[in-house]
Each structure stands twice: as C-alpha cells, then as structure tokens.
Amino acid sequence: MSPRRPVVRYGRGAIASLPRLVEGLGATRVLVVHGAHSFEASGASRMMESFGRRTLVHRWHDFSPNPAVDDVARGLDAVRELRPDAVVGVGGGSAMDMAKLLCVLDGVPRADLEDRVRTGPAADTRRMKLVLAPTTSGSGSEATHFAVVYVGDAKYSVAGAGLLPDAAVLDPALTESGTPHQRAASGVDAIAQGIESLWAVGGDDESRGLARRGLRLLLAGIEDFVAAPHAGAARSMAVGSHLVGRAINRSKTTGAHALSYRMTSRYGVSHGHAVALSLGAFLDAHAHADASDLRTSVRPSEYRRALDDIAGVLGASGPAASGARFVALGRRIGLPMRLADVGVRTEPEVRGLAAAVNAERLSNNPVRFSQDELADLLMRCS
Template sequence: MWIKNHFLLIVNHYPKPAMPENLCGEPTVNLAENAIHSIGVLVRDFGAERVLLVVDEDAAHASGANRILTTALATCQATRFNDFELNPQFHDIERGIRQFQKTRPQIVIALGGGTAIDLGKLIGSIAVQPATAMDIVTGRVGITKCGPPLVAIPTTAGTGSEATQFAVAYVDQQKYSVSHKFLLPSHAIVDPSLTASLPPRITAATGLDAFCQAIESIWAVGATDESVGYAAAAVELAREHLVDAVVQPSPVSRMGMCQASHLSGKAINISKTTASHALSYGFTSQHKIPHGMAVAMTISRMLAHNAGVSDEDCMDPRGADHVRKRIELIMNLLGTAGVHEACVQLDTMITAIGCACSPARAGVGDAATLRKIVTSVNAERMSNNPRSADATTLMELLQSSPRTESFR
C-alpha cells in the first residue's frame, strides 16, 4: 500500500497552469471529482477565442460533459470535430487537419476515450508540421514543431493517453505508433464522474488496458525505477478496484480506476509496452476485439513466459536476475506466492468481469487466425519484452489453456 499511496501524492499534485511559452513541457494534471468544471477557467486563462473540440459525441452526452463544455465555450468560436471511427484512422486524421487549418484554433480540447485523445494529439501536432501527415504517421519524417495547447479529458479509465507522448494511427488496417514529446498534452482533466455512465463492457475493456499495461511496464526492457513506481501503484489500484468498477461501480471504484489509468499512462510513457500489446493489435484490427480485452487475452501467458527467462534468451541488458526480480514484484502486487498462482489470479479477474482470458475463449483460437496474428506482430514492442519469443513460441503461448478458479 505504501507504493500506491506514495504515487497518488504525485497524481494529486496539481501544478499551476503552464504558460503558453512552456506548453510542450510536463503537463498540468487535475485529477478529481468534478474536475471537468475547471475547463472554462482554463480556456479563459489561455485567452483562447478559437477552439477545436475533438469530441466523441456519445461520450460527451452520456457523461454530462457536453452541457459543461457548451457553457464553458459559449464566448469562443468552438468548432467540433466528431463522427470519427473507433481507433484512429488515417482518413479521420486528414479530415481533422483540414478542419484545423480552416479554423486556426488557438487551443485543442480532446474529450472521449483513447481514440478522441489520440486524434487530438495527431491533428493539433501534424497540422503545424511542414511534412505530410502520411510521412509523419508512417515514421518517414519526425515531428519538429510544437502545436497549440492540448487539453485532454478522458471519459474512460483505461488508456492513460492523457499522460503519454504516443498516439496510435491505422493506415489500411496497419497500426502505426507516433511518438514525440510534443504530443504530450499540456493539460489533463481526469474526472471520475465522467466515467459513471459507462456500460460494464466498456469499463471492463478500458480497465483491463490500464491493468495490463501497468503489468507490462514493470517487466519492460525500457522500465526505470520511476516508471516501475508508477506501474506498481497502478497494479495495486486496478487489483483493488477493477472488478468492483465493472460489477458494482461506486465513486470509490471509479476514482481508483481513473488513478490506475493515469499512473499506468505515466509508466508506459517511460517504459513503453511489450509483447501482450504487440500481439493485441492484430486481434483489434482484424477481429474488432476491443483493445484492452485483446491485451488481456495474453497477459497471463506472457507472465509465465517471462518468468522462465534465462541468460540465453534475456532481452534486458540488466540480465535475467533483474527480470526475475521484476516478475517477483508483480507476483507480490497480485498477492500471490508463485507464477502459477499469479496466472490464475489474472485469468480469474479477467473472467470475473465477463471477458475472455484466451484467444480460444474469444472465438479466435484457430491455428490459421493465430498464425496471421503472429506474422503481424509489432516488432518494436516485442523487442521491449524481457524474454525473446520466436513465432513458434508465440503460437504455443496463444494456443495454451487459461488458468481459472473462483475469484471473489
């Protein structure tokens, strides 16, 4: 509990609003119940007359944020960019850039889940770059200029996108990840009350994303002591609140998952994600399995795989003993005494919230499907996994049976 409480002090420390000349530095975070009501003051502090609102309309209406935003932006020329597909598609990014260039906003507000926030990052940044959107998204050219201030307002507790410098984009079903410090939002408003209207399935999918990326962050090759601290606190919070947030939601469980999501975002902003995320993208793009659920289908298998690390197959330059200590930390955070028990804990938590803990249980376990997933795996994310895994190993992991037992 010390880990969680220590890092919650960081989450709940709200620095003064950044001045315009410092917008591409560390973001200002307001994580609190009813924090959404601060948006009007924030916009006025920036003196913004023109605002681009990248908004998931369903989320805005269901969460009650739409009414608050309408009042807060009443004196501004506010342009809404909406009607975009789930998971950022390149044609939506291009459409948003055209709208940005037409209206020349002084501030961008992105409200919704990870899709809306990633679109806000990409549109606001790419619109001011000399290079083309395609060149930037596909990595041929990097970002060189800081865009206007971005206020990220998540309406789910999952991706932690408001705390990261990454954004995902899909071009013809091919997933690309854009990374640059200029994509990090200047401000984040994380309000648990905005998640109160979420249906259980979305709460489960987004919560699993936060939980799994925190676990991955701990064993990642790119992990540091700082990122492990954030990730460990996120795992503790998610373990305590995820099931309740889905099956018997309360303000306490919603707050806990918002904190877990934000901390996991801070963690992966340093460490990046690993094998479970690398495998997930094919399940999402090819089979429409929600991202967090797709990641969760392999998390226990990768825990077992990484626990068997040796000097011969260790990818972390700090060595196999270092990786084993990280795995031991995960087991301790899960309240388990061994790898098998930890895998049972993960699979039963996933099952308890109505999600599949294996590809087979999600209906995508046939060999042909899994081979296609393995061949499309994200090589960069795999290289960040602490233990190597070739195609044959990945197939074996994907086809292995889950471990479940009564959870609560």
C-alpha cells in the same frame, strides 16, 4: 513549442473547470474532439456551457473507434477550416489520441500524411495548445507522448514531446457511464500497462515505482468498478490508470500489446480485451524463462524482482501462479479469455496474429520470442 510537464486537475466535477483552463491558456478558437456517444453519456458535454461568449468552439467526432489515417485527414480538414489555437480531447484513448495527432500533424499535406505517420521524425513541436480529459479509466493517453493510428491493418505510433498536453483534467465521475464491458476492457488495459511497465526493457526506477502504485489502486478498484461503480472505485481507477499512463510514457508497453493490434483491426476485439487475451500466457512464459532467454540488456536479478512484484500485486503465490490469477480476474469482470471466444479458432489464424506482431513493442519485451514461439504462446490461449 515544446510542452512542459502537464498540469493535472483532479476531482469529481473537475470537467466543469476545463473551459476556464483552456481560456486561461489564451485560447479563443477551440476544437473539441470527443467520442460520438461518450461525450453526452458521461456528462462531459455539460462543460460546453462554461465557455465564454468570446470563445469560438467547434465540436468534432467524425472518426472510427480505432483511428485510421483517413480519419486524421478529415480532422485536419476541420483544423484548416476553424484554425483553432487549442484542441481539447475528451473521451477514451481514441478521442485523446486523435486530438494529439491533429495537433502534431497540423500542416502536413494529405498526400504526405501516410509517409509522415510511417517514417516521419519525432513530433516534438505543435502550434496549438492541447488539453485532454479522459472519460474512461484505462488508456492513460492524457499522460503519454505517443498516439496510435492505423494505415490499413498496420498500427503505427506517432511519438514526440508535442503529444504531451499542456493540461489534463481527471474527473472520475465521467468514467462511470460506460457499459460493464467498456469498464472492464479499459480497466484491464490499464492493469496490463502496469504489468508490462514493470518488466519492460525500457523501464527505470521511476516507471516501475509509478506502475506499482498504479497497479495497487487498479486491482483494488476494478471489480467494484465493473460490477457497480461507486465514487471510491472510480477514484482508484482514474488515479491508477493515470499513474500507469505516466509509467508507460517512460517504459512503453511490451509483448501483449504488440500482439493486440491485429486482433483489434482484424477481429474487432476492443483494445484492452485484446491485450488481456495474451497477457496470461506471457505471464506464464516469463515465469518459466531463464537467463539465456532474456535480452542482453536485461539484468536477471531485476527481471526476477519485477516478476515477484507482479505476483505480489496480483495476490499470486509466486510468478508461476500469476498467469492463472490474471486470467481468473479477467473472467470475474466478464471478459472471455480464450481466443476462440473472439473468433480466432484455427491455427492459420493464430499464426497470422503472430506474423503481424508489432516489432517495436515486441523489442521492448524482456524475453525474446521468435514468430513460431509467439504462435505457440497464442495457441495456449485458444
């Protein structure tokens, strides 16, 4: 089956409607994939009481914060045991990505799993229904047709129409329970997605429109959301992150995300924070790039408009001031913004990050960078 555009349920308390939504899809055996702590802390677990007595529900959360192929294998064991007709992902990006992966990798033997992740065909079909509910405002995973999984230190993206859910539930009340650092890291990830979507090679008018709308909401809400979340800020972040999720579903991400994955797997930096650490330097480098630095498919006039749009939403005086503006925002919401602050202190370590860049995401960056140029860019963040 190939899913249609997801149904979206929005509102404070909307999580309570999730069981009826799942049962309305015809599900009687349900696997709920959720974060180890966020499910209870966010209040999402209360929705379990609303499942009907005839619905068999099993909870599973035996996976790491950055899902690896071994985590997927354990999840597929749970799927084989329960044989659910629906999977519900409730949590941050990792929980939702795991739910998506279990749906599209159902039936793949353990011996073939790594090859399927590395080189498999598009994941366009799935047997089970899929419903997602974020408890953070940042990943946008409930709106994208891809999911991240690690094989060792290497990050892979499984993609295809089968990873889009049948329905998504956006309940901003669930997003208020994280720590200030969690709210900052997830929120800045969404902002980075919006910025990268505006200049992405794969962007189009629709993705750029979604990104602009999402960024305006995110930047209006993030500082209050981190410092002392209230209903208005939570709404801005929940809707804004969903809009930029829809934007990157079309455009995909670019250079800052391409460099982030090794920071996360090797140094334990949370994903959104890892992206933020290099985005200021990318903003500076992009502002000073000329037409000869651009990929051949990028129109210089469109690129300059994207940079102007980014400066506008950041409140910068122009593209050359965008990087400093972004870094200052990161510091205001409590994120250390130097690589040395997260343990990347030597030039060999910086060059190791540049060498491990994700080539697929980097190819979507409008400005070309060699490995040495990426290392130089990262040195400016150290």
